[in-house]
Amino acid sequence: MTQAQIDRINELARKAKTPEGLTPAEVEERDILRRAYIASVRANLVGQLENTYIVEPDGTKHRVTHKDD
Numbered sequence: 895m896t897q898a899q900i901d902r903i904n905e906l907a908r909k910a911k912t913p914e915g916l917t918p919a920e921v922e923e924r925d926i927l928r929r930a931y932i933a934s935v936r937a938n939l940v941g942q943l944e945n946t947y948i949v950e951p952d953g954t955k956h957r958v959t960h961k962d963d
Contacts, residue, residue, distance in 0.1 A: 895934040903927045 906924040910916050916924065947955045 895931055899927055899930065903931060 903924065906916060906920055906927070909920070910924070943958050946958045948958060949955050
């Protein structure tokens with residue numbers, strides 16, 4: 895996700911709050927950008943968690959494991 899895409903999300907959010915609102919094309923663009931942003935945040939979180947260790951009181955370390963739903 896680039897800064898330009900984040901700026902565009904913010905621009906569309908501000909415009910949505912105005913009386914004229916968003917056009918149908920802008921609503922679709924906003925939804926696509928929001929989904930991309932959420933995917934980016936999730937990927938960053940997964941990457942961070944893959945490099946996270948839990949240290950037990952006895953000093954042993956183990957990685958955080960993925961919990962299936």
